[in-house]
Amino acid sequence: MKIYVVKQGDSVDTIAASQGIPVENLLFDNQIGYPYRLAVGQALYIRDEVPFDERMPLYVFGYAYPIISPDNLENTLPYLTDLYVFSYGFTMEGDLVPPMSPDDWMIERAWQLGVRPVLTLTPLGPDGHFNNSLVSSVVHNREVQQRLIWSLGLKMMEKGFAGLDIDFEYIMAADRLAYADFVKRTTQIMNQFGYQVTVALAPKTSAAQSGLLYEGVDYRLLGEAANRVLLMTYEWGYTFGPPMAVAPINMVRKVVDYAITEIPKEKISLGIPNYGYDWPLPYERGVTRARTINNLEAVQIAIDHGAEIQFDEVAMSPFFRYWQYGVQHEVWFEDVRSYKAKFDLIQEYGLTGAGYWQIMQFFRANWLLMEQMFDIKKFSA
Structure with a gap:
């Protein structure tokens, strides 16, 4: 496996020739469309038909809304262990609220390709934002808990889900212990019926880390309570924050x-x-709002504006600046170099899983690189 960084004067033909690969492979693997333009500094995945000698087994999942395009889902499923369907909510009384769009087709297709569908539970309010009052209502009231867990079990059996993911964010400090108890109780009940439970954790760097995103999340207790955890190691660069790597x-x-x-x-x-x-x-803090883009779109922006893509060796992430209509912009995104840095870290620490937020857009080079480095776990239907 190689990663080639585009230089001034390169073309897809010269790069393919220098790397000894068919130009068709270069185009397909990196999703380069006609007229085959490139950005200086763009990182390209160069396919090696020989996999690594010893590939670590890896549990891989990705979150997806039911509005994902069938083509994107079809392209991604072969690289997943589990598909996390986002998301089911609940009321103050513990009644389950389904996604706004039907998810049956996703669940059916996942099973057909040997991928386990997982129900994602979130305390999202009607405004689409996380509601910590919903969290408090369920973690402190056994009757509400019982109703919610019962509703989850029925829905999982009805729909054919294989597991549960609990993704609660902005948990109040006062709810820390009760939340961990709720996850533990839910896991114990779900495990009795063969369902595994994952819990998503805000990205803490210490037990005493302050802030609404962190204070209600107890790594030790939640790690003991659930079968598996997801470290939400992203969103340092985010919509309302200053420009930086995600x-x-x-x-x-x-x-x-x-x-x-x-x-x-x-x-x-x-x-x-x-x-x-x-x-x-x-x-400008409180005023500037970033636009979310996908990785292929980022490269296209650089191409369209003649921007050279840079690479931050500390963050291990690509970025660039460009001008449009008299306004300068700064873009940070992911490429095969930044993904390889994350895969190397998984191997270094001996972690056993990777979870993607989110898989609504298909980025082939990432999946080919992962397949080259890891043995992705699959389960039969």
Whole structure:
């Protein structure tokens, strides 16, 4: 496996010839469409038909809304162990709220390709934002818990789900112990029926980390309560924040360093972003809002504006700036170099899983690189 960085004067023909591969492979693997333009600094995956000698087994999943295009889902499923359907909510009384779009077709197709569909539970309010009052209502009231867990079990049997993912965010500090107890109780009940339970964790670097995103999340208790955890190691660069890498590897490493002191590494999946952001400059706190873009779109923006893609060796992430209509922009995204840094970290720490937020856009080079480095776990229907 090689990664080639485009230089001034390169073309798809010259790169393919220099790497000894058919140009068709280069185009297909990197999703390069006609007229086959490239950006200086663009990283390309160069296929090696020989896999690594010893590939670690890896549990791989990705979150997807039911509105995902059938083609994107079809292309991605061969690289997944589990498909996390996003998302089911619940009311203050513990009644389950289904996704806004039908998910039956996703569940059926996942099973057909040997991928287990997993129900994702979130405390999302009617406005689409996480509601910590919903969290409090369920973790402190046994009757509400019982109704919710019963509803989950019925829905999972009815729909054919194979597991449950609990993705609660902005948990209040006062709910920390009760939330861990809720996850433990839910896991114990679900395990009796053959369902595994995953819990998503905000990216903490210490037990005493302050802030609404972190104070209600107890790594040790939640690691003990659930069958597996996802470290949500992304969103350092985010919609309302200043321009920076979405998942800088130096910060991701700090989260993993802390996590393995509280949770067995065999239970840990590393969160990986499948998107980037485009910020207008200058950044003004409370005013500037970044636009979410996918990785292929980021490269296309660089091509269209003649921007050279740079690579931050500390964050291990690509970025560039460009001008449009008199406004300068800064873009951070993911490429095969940034993904390889994350895969190398998984191997270094002996983690056993990778979870993608999200798989709504298909980025082939990532999956080919992962398949080259890992033995992706699959289960028969």
